[in-house]
Amino acid sequence: MSDVAFRIPLVVLSDIGRVISLMFIGAGLLWILVRSLRAKEVDRRIVFLFIFIAVAAPILFPITFQERATLIVRRLFDKVESLPAGSRVLLAFDFDPAMAPEVQPMADAISRHCLTKGHKVVFMTLWATGQALLTQSLERVVKGEFPEKLDGVDYINLGFKAGNENVLNIIVTDFRMMFPTDVNGVPLDSTSIFDDIRSCKDLDLIISMGGGKPGIKEWVLYVGDRVNVPLGAGVAAVVAPQLYPYYPKQLLGLLGGVKGAAEYESELVRQYPHLEERGTPGLRMMGPQTLAHMVIMAFIVIGNISYFISRRRERKR
Amino acid sequence: MRRSTIIVMAAIFGLFILTWILRSTSLASVQEHYLIGGFKVTFSAFLTLAILSFLYKDNPFYKFAEHLFVGISAAFWMSMGFWTTIVGNLIPRLSRSLSEFFQVPYQPGSYNFVYFIPVILGIMLLMRLSSKYGWFARWPLAFIVGTFAGLNFVRYLRSDFIEQVSATFVPLLVNWQGVEHFFSNFSLSASGQFVAIVGNWVIFLGVICGIIYFFFSKEHKGAFGTASRVGIWILMITFGASFGYTVMGRISLLVGRITFLFRDWLGLIS
Amino acid sequence: MKCRSLIAFLLVLCAFTLTGAQEGIGPPDSISADSTRGDSILPPAPVGNLKAWDTDDDHGHSVTLEWEISSDDGAGQNSVLSYEIFRWTPFFMDTLKGIRNSLAQTEAYIAELQAFLPRAKKRLKVHRKGEPGVGFADSVAFYVDTIAASERWLPLHKDRLGQLRRERAQAIDMIPQAHKSYPEQGEWRKVGTALSGQTSYVDAGVKEKVSGDYLADHADYYYRVDAVTADSTIRTSSEIAGPVQSYGQFFNTGRIPVFVAVIVFTFLTVFFVTKARRGADLYVRPLAGIEAVDDAIGRATEMGKPILYVLGLGTAADIGTIASFTILGRVAKRVAEYQTKLIVPCYDPIVMTVAQEIVKSAYLDAGRPDDYYEDIVYFVTQSQFAYVAAVNGTMLRELPATNMYMGVFFAESLILAETGALAGSIQIAGTDQVAQLPFFIVACDYTLIGEELYAASAYLGREPILLGSLKAQDYAKAAVMVLALLGLIAVNLDWTAFTDLFVVAK
Secondary structure: OHHHHHHHHHHHHHHHHHHHHHHHHHHHHHHHHHHHHOOOOOOHHHHHHHHHHHHHHHHHOOOOOOOOOOHHHHHHHHHHHHOOOOOEEEEEEEOOOOOHHHHHHHHHHHHHHHHHHOOEEEEEEOOOOHHHHHHHHHHHHHHHHOOOOOEOOOEEEEEEOOOOHHHHHHHOOOHHHHOOEOOOOOEHHHOOOOOOOOOHHHOOEEEEEEOOOOOHHHHHHHHHOOOOOOEEEEEOOOOHHHHHHHOOOOOOOEEEHHHHHHHHHHHHHHHOHHHHHHOOHHHHHHHHHHHHHHHHHHHHHHHHHHHHHHHHHHHHO | OOHHHHHHHHHHHHHHHHHHHHHHHHHOOOOOOHHHHHHHHHHHHHHHHHHHHHHOOOOHHHHHHHHHHHHHHHHHHHHHHHHHHHHHHHHHHHOHHHHHHOOOOOOOOOOOHHHHHHHHHHHHHHHHHOOOOHHHHHHHHHHHHHHHHHHHHHHHHHHHHHHHHHHOOOOOOOOOOOHHHHHHOOOOOOOOHHHHHHHHHHHHHHHHHHHHHOOOOOOOOHHHHHHHHHHHHHHHHHHHHHHHHHHHHHHHHHHHHHHHHHHHHOOOOO | OHHHHHHHHHHHHHHHHHHHHOOOOOOOOEOOOOOOOOOOOOOOOOOEEEEEEEOOOOOOOEEEEEEEOOOOOOOOOOOOOEEEEEEEEEOHHHHHHHHHHHHHHHHHHHHHHHHHHHHHHHHHHHHHHOOOOOOHHHHHHHHHHHHHHHHHHHHHHHHHHHHHHHHHHHHHHOHHHHHOOOOOOEEEEEEEEEEOOOOEEEEEOEOOOOOOOEOOOOOOEEEEEEEEOOOOOOEEEOOOEEEEOOOOOOOOHHHHHHHHHHHHHHHHHHHHHHHHHOOOOOOOOOOHHHHHHHHHHHHHHHHOOOEEEEEEOOOOOOHHHHHHHHHHHHHHHHHHHHOOOEEEEEOOHHHHHHHHHHHHHHHHHOOOHHHOOHHHEEEOOOOHHHHHHHHHHHHHHHOOOEEEEEEEOOOOHHHHHHHHHHOOOEEEEEEOOHHHHHHHHHHOOEEEEOHHHHHHHHHHHOOHHHHHHHHHHHHHHHHHHHHHHHHHHHHHOOOHHHHHHHOOOO
16 A cells, blocks of 8 residues: 555656656747747757757656557567577677667567577677677576576577678688687587587578678678578668668568667567566657657758748748 | 866866766665776766767867767777787687687687788788888788679679569569459558559659669650659658658667666666 | 286287387388387378489589478378488498597697696796795606606607598598498488478588588488388388489579679670770760759859868778769869869878879869969868868868768768858768768758769769770669569569579579
């Protein structure tokens, strides 16, 4: 009873905070519209402030939305889901801390999904700065949430190898030539997970997550189109439009930015409700993301209205 | 420097030291080295806010953060290049004693004199720094350009040409079972027949008109010109979508940073 | 009565146990219909029409098997759970395996000794320097003896290693000969499994002779496929397929479409470059962005303001930068003729060197060598955002009438274009970085999109290689359009013969 009584004010505070921030943003946009109609300049720092409030408010007073996976995300999810337990999946963490806010949630969600399904997961990265993120993900997701999984048996961390796409050129025919040992110096031949894996051809699914070079394009060119293994991708939003031409023939599915991460998480939580308690950062980020987008759209509309009005005024003169 | 500037800077430093103390206190029960942990978080927050302060105007904090970033990234990549390429890839294949010295696992049986060739080419490339012998660098550069051109020529032709051409072989009438069936089952859902048909038409016409826009051997007049204009519309819509995706990406990064500030630094959210 | 039933039951139980105990290394060829258990899983029907052949379009060391599924797979008794693939293996392969194992052990032992010796010598040095005390003499003697023994053994083991490697090489060469001893000196060994419903299997080995998974080429292989039920002892073997030999193919016929594309594209490029070199006039349509360059230069001259030309963040080897050099030459020549000020801040030192040469010769061509000075083209920094900050500063101080951004740009593109718009300059941009095009299109007056940058370079420079390549690309585009149209018709009329031409084997 006392617990409930304590929680109620927090919930009410959160709702009040949401309402106040939305009212503030709405009133501010109206003020900007009026100023624009009066042909007065709006300092760009006001715009920055609005974006900050639009992002900060939903973080402080969470707003969440229901997500439904689109087909392009669903295909990848269904593939991971349909593979029988014990399938060999390779996850490539080809991103750096600059892309981590977008890509890390999807990387964690996919890792969680694979391990829940009982797949054998091979982790690697083509980015030097990706190795630290991979290690963090392993500590947090693999060792933290699946302590029963054994290194070398259920998963393995190959770490980083320099060489960019040339690494892919080699592992497509021989893993051991490029990765004689895992990141801890254990020879691959003495791990049971690599008993049946000689090259990328022996994998059941490859998912590359990243957004730069080397990235998905290199995986498609050097691996995906050379072996009969389905290839999926999770990318930062900037790069996503360039990869749509590869879908659906060369890419099984594509997670674009934090929206893709949120969709994947929503499907994962729908299929395995107990995973919700482990965190859904992608879904949480969609609240501030959505509000910020709405504010930007409002600015675009206001800007265009102001532009057409000022043009009409000039013509009248 | 003016007195007011000094006072402002001192006040800012004081505030950050205060947050460091508060963060360290909150971490004391959780971490062993809580002072260092608190400093890391506080310094990260300081650098984040210093970079963001550029939005107001250029200032010494932004300059400091930018120079720090540039210096550290240069040093990081130089050391990474040595430890991952030379020590990670070359030494384990060539020398047992060097592998032991650098504490990397030696790969027995992988010794091959061929590995000395990239060493020589790499040294030649470094000679670019010399004004007298800089011309040595042209040879490894030519090797790099030629190798990549050869490797990528076939791959790009396959993945970006043939596969893409065959991907435009799309049925214009998807799951067609007659006009009556089409209208009776009409829906605007993403998995519906109508959207699939429109999508395929857009793909085909978009590809053709887009290619026409980039056709330089004929002037864009008449029907060709009309198709070219349709092409540029398709391109602009694509660029608009790309712009939107980029905005989404940038906002995501901002969300990530603000989450860090509110959660890890200020402890306002769990 | 009861006693007799009990004895009968016990006898049946014993018979079953004995049958199980008599199974050898491999499973029996087949179980007869009489040896059934209490709940009667009958032996399934065998697979039919088992064929084995060398896998096509590979480097060898691989055999493909195909069969018709058992009639009890998904039908009939529906008892088939999987198929097990057996290859006849001569006992000689065990000898080879033994040699490999000995080799691996010897290599490991040598590696241990080689790792041990320097450590032991170090420890010995430490001990010798240390204070004599209890056990001191014993420790020193221990290390001395151990080091001496290791140094004696090491060359012996290395000799042994060499001998084993020779034996291995000889044994590997004898593999094809050993396989000719079928069916006497060998046995059937399982090499793989296929699930029920599957009708094919690829027995793929590696090409490395030293590997345990090496599958020799030009050896006679024999295969058998067992249909297996839930009780793995109840199975039926197929007829034997073989002898089949694996070998590599010189040409991967599955990649003929790529081969044809390479030939056609190379031919087009060589043809048009040759044509251009012979002086043929190859038409390139005018580009809006390039036509605006002259107007923009004229505007700058009238306003008495400088022109800012940014070559981008690429290196001298990037195609976008190379195209930008040609455009810079043209702009520099016009600027020299109109005696307008030109500013070219550079990101890369090599690019700066090349740009200086280009601008200098442009001034020379325009007949104004005295107007050229070194500071027109200068190096700023190789740090992305520091470079942008410097260029922004130049824009806001110098207030150029025209800004040109031609080359390779990254995240700084919008910052540059925005500041230029603030400064009131007319802006012409061109980049092949697709991600940056939206920003330039939004913020600049004219944009050369992607390939238009290369076309502009060819249009202005009129170099045979550039013009020839551009023409070849145009013809390739025309081919793409025709093929796309034909493919569309083929798909809609179900002409798979045409669409199959574009399938590239993996």
